[in-house]
Amino acid sequence: xxxxxxxxYRTWGSSSAWRSAAGLFAAIFFVGFWAPxxxxxxxxGCAALQAKYPAWKGKTLVNAINxxxxxxxxxxxxxxxxxxxxxxxxxxxIGECLGFKVSYKAVTFSALLTTLxxxxxxxxxxxxxxxxxxxxxxxxxxxxxxxxxxxxxxxxPKKINGINLSMCGAAAAENTGYVEVPLIQALVEQCKAAGKxxxxxxxxxxxxxxxxxxxxxxxxxxxxxxxxxDQAVKANPDALExxxxxxxxxxxxxxxxxxxxxxxxxxxxxxxxxxxxxxxAELLKKWGLDPNNLEEPSILSVK
Amino acid sequence: xxxxxxxxxxxxxxxxxxxxxxxxGLGLAxxxxxxxxxxxxxxxxFKILSIFARAYTVIFRGTPLILQMVFAYDALPHIxxxxxxxxAAGLALAANEAPFIAEMLRAGVLGVDRGQIAAxxxxxxxxxxxxxxxIAPQALRDMVPALGNExxxxxxxxxxxxVISVQELTLRSxxxxxxxxxxxxxxxxxxxxxxxxxxTVSIVQLFVERSLDLDRAxxxxxxxxxxxxxxxxxxxxxxxxxxxxxxxxxxxxDPSAPATGRSNTTPxxxxxxxxxxxxSNDVAVEVKELRKSYANQPVLDGLDLTVRFGEVVALLxxxxxxxxxxxxxxxxxxxxxxxxxxVAGRRLDVSDSGRALTPREIANERASVGVGxxxxxxxxxxxxxxxxxxxxxxxxxxxxxRQDAERRARMLLDRVGLSHRADALPxxxxxGQQQRVAIARALAPYPSVLLLDEPTSALDPxxxxxxxxxxxxxxxxxxxxxxxxxxxxxxxxxxxxxxxFLNGGSIIEQGPAHEVLTNPRHALTQRFLSxxxxxxxxxxxx
Numbered sequence: 001x002x003x004x005x006x007x008x009y010r011t012w013g014s015s016s017a018w019r020s021a022a023g024l025f026a027a028i029f030f031v032g033f034w035a036p037x038x039x040x041x042x043x044x045g046c047a048a049l050q051a052k053y054p055a056w057k058g059k060t061l062v063n064a065i066n067x068x069x070x071x072x073x074x075x076x077x078x079x080x081x082x083x084x085x086x087x088x089x090x091x092x093x094i095g096e097c098l099g100f101k102v103s104y105k106a107v108t109f110s111a112l113l114t115t116l117x118x119x120x121x122x123x124x125x126x127x128x129x130x131x132x133x134x135x136x137x138x139x140x141x142x143x144x145x146x147x148x149x150x151x152x153x154x155x156x157p158k159k160i161n162g163i164n165l166s167m168c169g170a171a172a173a174e175n176t177g178y179v180e181v182p183l184i185q186a187l188v189e190q191c192k193a194a195g196k197x198x199x200x201x202x203x204x205x206x207x208x209x210x211x212x213x214x215x216x217x218x219x220x221x222x223x224x225x226x227x228x229x230d231q232a233v234k235a236n237p238d239a240l241e242x243x244x245x246x247x248x249x250x251x252x253x254x255x256x257x258x259x260x261x262x263x264x265x266x267x268x269x270x271x272x273x274x275x276x277x278x279x280x281a282e283l284l285k286k287w288g289l290d291p292n293n294l295e296e297p298s299i300l301s302v303k
Numbered sequence: 304x305x306x307x308x309x310x311x312x313x314x315x316x317x318x319x320x321x322x323x324x325x326x327x328g329l330g331l332a333x334x335x336x337x338x339x340x341x342x343x344x345x346x347x348x349f350k351i352l353s354i355f356a357r358a359y360t361v362i363f364r365g366t367p368l369i370l371q372m373v374f375a376y377d378a379l380p381h382i383x384x385x386x387x388x389x390x391a392a393g394l395a396l397a398a399n400e401a402p403f404i405a406e407m408l409r410a411g412v413l414g415v416d417r418g419q420i421a422a423x424x425x426x427x428x429x430x431x432x433x434x435x436x437x438i439a440p441q442a443l444r445d446m447v448p449a450l451g452n453e454x455x456x457x458x459x460x461x462x463x464x465x466v467i468s469v470q471e472l473t474l475r476s477x478x479x480x481x482x483x484x485x486x487x488x489x490x491x492x493x494x495x496x497x498x499x500x501x502x503t504v505s506i507v508q509l510f511v512e513r514s515l516d517l518d519r520a521x522x523x524x525x526x527x528x529x530x531x532x533x534x535x536x537x538x539x540x541x542x543x544x545x546x547x548x549x550x551x552x553x554x555x556x557d558p559s560a561p562a563t564g565r566s567n568t569t570p571x572x573x574x575x576x577x578x579x580x581x582x583s584n585d586v587a588v589e590v591k592e593l594r595k596s597y598a599n600q601p602v603l604d605g606l607d608l609t610v611r612f613g614e615v616v617a618l619l620x621x622x623x624x625x626x627x628x629x630x631x632x633x634x635x636x637x638x639x640x641x642x643x644x645x646v647a648g649r650r651l652d653v654s655d656s657g658r659a660l661t662p663r664e665i666a667n668e669r670a671s672v673g674v675g676x677x678x679x680x681x682x683x684x685x686x687x688x689x690x691x692x693x694x695x696x697x698x699x700x701x702x703x704x705r706q707d708a709e710r711r712a713r714m715l716l717d718r719v720g721l722s723h724r725a726d727a728l729p730x731x732x733x734x735g736q737q738q739r740v741a742i743a744r745a746l747a748p749y750p751s752v753l754l755l756d757e758p759t760s761a762l763d764p765x766x767x768x769x770x771x772x773x774x775x776x777x778x779x780x781x782x783x784x785x786x787x788x789x790x791x792x793x794x795x796x797x798x799x800x801x802x803x804f805l806n807g808g809s810i811i812e813q814g815p816a817h818e819v820l821t822n823p824r825h826a827l828t829q830r831f832l833s834x835x836x837x838x839x840x841x842x843x844x845x
Contacts, residue, residue: 067478074482080315107468118377119385208480235484
């Protein structure tokens, strides 16, 4: 579930992910039949990593997630006791590689990093975009590009075509703590300068509430990870549509505590193995995500 | 509709109920414990405790629960306290509920009539017993509706635990909605589940209210026996020392006191003879140089009084002359500034070594010395039947077995002519009947002295005589030592051996009843008696 959150944030930028939304959706429904990815053998380099980083072997680590992003992290509709999605599989893969098991803790999006910082979770893999701002609260291992979709009511009555002047005067639904919030806030000045009414932002605490805001006519648009947007359209084809996909200048990252650099390095090393071995690409395919999301793993850490 | 039913019966949602109940349960149980402590602190004599309690209330009643939950979950780990999500939610809910529950407890306790507490003290109940037997049963009864409300509110508030990852109903509903997009079916289903839970609480509340309703509870239900204040009441068989014979008796008056008839027709010579006999009896009550004031206004001003066993003393005097205060001092329901009070040779204020007694020790002394007290406003325990008002204290204070206590109570009810009202609650009895039960209650533990504080002043005129008859009978047949504060001049003349006339906190005239009442020497006594003249007029029933 962590992963889903992370990918939500990431996917704003990458347009290719949208195409695979249908596949993602299908994947969710069939996930019950799929063997966990971790069942596939861990990359060869993982044995050496377990020898190098033995501290987490045999442990169960808590992964904090905001399980409201189908495709990345959400409960399995067929078995609500399980979390499924790309981020979930990715976390299991990292655990497989380093020798730990994963348990999950569901929190609101804005509480992900707080939960990590308070020690209530060991890791956050929840479609969270790795920004400089957030890197003050946690270290990130970046692993995916970001593509966002702009969700609007069917027919796009406000003619919104991106995070630009077309949003002046519109009401945007957003999740508290999402990176899209400051992007839309930045439009306020631009709209004023252009002599247009300001956009307003409605903050909700999960994906479902943002989508409901458009369905109820309270909001005109909801900008989020493109796969999330595609799934919302798929669930409500008569009422919603995706106006456009936009790239935003972030990467999705795995958040780890700032005071555990060794753990950060171990997770990075595991991600490199998973990336190199092609498992990451395999997972994107499994969940119907755009292969263009792939990104070389790297660390974002600020003082 | 199908989807709605699907989600209504989905195990994933139904299991969420458990988490909802766990958080609610922790919150309420913790809130009750914390609330008890807070209420205790607020009612405490120590100012620093009540200030602390008030500060706590301001903070936790004045900040949103959601912040408290996040704090308990995310901030406490930084100081080394890492609670589970349910634990943190339970703690926050408990901390939040505590001030509300404390207020309910405080209101419940303050709602119990002060007179009943004084009556319990006078019977020799230590503070803990008073709380358990008298205050708690009545306070809790009054609190049930408010507690029901609080439970419903806590149940709904537990949904806020969803922000700190507790897998309760609301969190599960939103997660399910996010993954299935069946927004409304899911929330209608979880709404209905919440409604089911709160309705259950309401039904339980009604059931508890009905069970505790004294007017309905003709036959005590089985589970009432498990209420805390009923636990530990064994029904041990009568012990040899407390057999029927021993219980049968009357007060511990000096056996030399005449046990035969004395009334207003008693010849003077008999009175003189009786006075001489009393003179040789031991001292029952000795009050020396007693001084007490309220807000610099002296109420007792160096008062002296000696009462011998078997003697009946009537205290007369205008309102505010100190009669009631004197009686309350004899029983040590009041403190005083200087002077001493001895009952049967023992002091109730300090131990032999001169140390001031604690409230608990005073209660034990009262019970063992045996000072019975009858109050102007009866002060029967409102939640107990006439029988239990008498038998209960015998079991609790004097460890009498259930059978013996009941036998004694029935015998006394019979003596005051109320056997037929044994199972009646005080509120269903007339004032006269209540006062007769109160007299029986005061007599039950065989007091060496009975204090009566204007026992007929609160009664309607037509009910006065039934109470006076009972008191007269006690004086005449039992030779009981009694000190009676009264305005009934004629009654004092009939029953008392001696009258003491109080004014301004001291005795200005005392002597043989008939003598003082017919031939007062002090000007104030004369004036008082002439004002009360009407009362002296013969009344058929008195």
